[in-house]
Amino acid sequence: MRIPLDYYRILGLPLAASDEQLRQAYSDRIVQLPRREYSSSAITSRKQLLEEAIVVLSNPKERSSYDQLYLANVYDPEGSTTTSAVAVENRSFENNGTTEAKSLGIDISQDELVGALLILQELGEYELVVKLGRPYLVNKNGAVSGANVNSLTNEEYHERPERPDIILTVALACLELGREEWQQGHYENAALSLETGQDLLIKENLFPSVRSEIQADLCKLRPYRILELLALPQEKTAERRQGLELLQNVLEERGGIDGTGNDQSGLNIDDFLRFIQQLRYHLTAAEQQKIFEAESKRPSAVATYLAVYALIARGFAQRQPALIRQARQMLTRLGKRQDVHLEQSLCALLLGQTELATRSLELSQEYEALAFIREKSQDSPDMLPGLCLYGERWLHNEVFPHFRDLVNNQASLKEYFADEQVQAYLEGLPTEVQKSNETVTNRQFSFQTQTNTYPHRSNSTASYRHSSTTENGEVLETPIQVKSVHSNYSPPSFTTSTSVNATEQNSVAQVASAEPIASRTNHNLNGSAKANAPVQTNKRRRRKPAHSQPQRFPNSLEGKTRLVWMIFGSFAGIVVLWFLLTSSLGLLKNLFSPAPSLKGEQLSVQLNEPPIPIPDPNSKPLSPPGLLTETTAQEVVKSWLSSKSAALGVNHEVDSLEEILIGSTLSKWQAIVQEDKEENRYRKYTHTVKVESVKTTETDQNNATVDATVTELAEFYDNGQINQQKSYNEKVRVRYNLVRVDDSWRIRDMSVLNKTSES
Incomplete structure (x- = not known):
């Protein structure tokens, strides 16, 4: 079989690599072993390919011939290779140095396949690993496919020792492909790659630890998949159904x-609530109602509240008041634990129950909403005009945007109440609509059951009774005549002494002609009723205490003035008494323990100015004059390691190097950072430092030598993915040559004295 590899790629080196770099790369690759799940034969196979590469490239004559073939294949316009997968002939080198390029690629035996796949995986060629490895597994017909194995029977191939290693390599390549797709935001493709690797391991019943690793990634990927699937157009019914099934599985877990269950996604409760909030934008009102109604039965207060929003949204948009009534019943359960009076008021408004809407509103603690409603109702005897305007804005801004099928809907109460379906339902509501289970909670009201009446399609006059309360607490009832609107159903109609402004007229309802009134009108939202149908009002009576006593100050201006002066006098007396007591205590203290007398000029300390100059936190620490101390040397080395971490980190902050390095050392490290940036790689460092010695002389105080032991843990990232082969944990003894520049120490050069790997 031929593999698209070349010796330089096997060692991970460019064509211009020096002999020293060749030896170092070979040493590094040999000691970097693959995952512990691989067998010793797989490791040996990989080692053989590394040895073949170093043997050819270490021989100057063979390397020269190889380079010619390499360049010919790379730049051959007729060739089929690219710089990312250069394939050259490697078995044709003779002792005399001549070459015979049979074709592109490396000829490998069956035993060397695992080693080649391992090297390709280390190079990040995951798609190529899957392409080359899968044919060596069983095909659809159960027969073994792939070059050099066609002569084997199915049973013979299953017994070959390299088969588990090939399965492992393909599964790991699927894992890495899935993670790459995940990082790129292709969540369903990522899941497909992960599931391919998992299914392969499950089918072969191999490597449970790798299967668990893939399963963990699939669980963490699920929220992303759900969002991606449900965001698809509604015509993609199969895909969106799959997203809903995944969501249901997550909710069950x-x-x-x-x-508080664990779905292995890594999301805590707050994160999951944010996920649900984000998910709502991709769900229709019907989908949300189905999901959250079911979840509310666990029970769940959050799901109940979200179900209420879905019911109100569908009820208003689809002209189904029955759903709004169902939402109000769910709010009644929520009202035992939280303030949902504003929502209850809006539901009552949409059901045409203005009295209940007003009373629910009075109990609400939503101060911003109440302020808006009062402002828009200041020319009205009640808050219904403002409540209607607020309701329209609430539906448009707070409710509809959370449903993908309603986001562009307009909220018009006028159109809602003019709908025949809405009229029919409201007319058919039970007459006793203010039963005990639908009354406003947390406040005592004494009122008789109100009868809701709705207009007929004819000219008629509705009779209402307006209730007002006098100063002595008596309730007066005054009949009010309101003309009903004929032909079409009237939107909410309010009887006011002055007209609402133009904006409110357009957004709220038409104002019917009526006699002016001075207090709240107890009427129905429809603005008309059956002829001669009186509505009984709630009479509030003052309760007299069992043992009433005459008040000390009558409820008059004179009594209130006397009370204010008494309070003011008491407060003034307390202040004077406190002043006298503190003065007396201070005098006694100075008498028995006088304060020390300070001599000479006193230090002037002000609150708005520091007693000594405060240095700029961004300024570089200045080195003290004289010889370099061990403490300053420690700071210099730490400063260098910090600058190194920033320069070689994800943001490649190369400017930080100029603060600590000079000369050729600065140029060298700037070139390294630039190369890493161009190759899209970076490192994450963790350092510990211990200064071993500091050498300097009295005659040359501006130069010093520092020996330090540095433990460096480095995580190497290629294209956003960690490269375990290049990552390391080492302890090195480094010698730094320092020079003082502008009152600060800089590193002129550095050299590694010895190095050991940490376990």
């Missing part, structure tokens, strides 16, 4: 939206 967590035990609900606010459950």
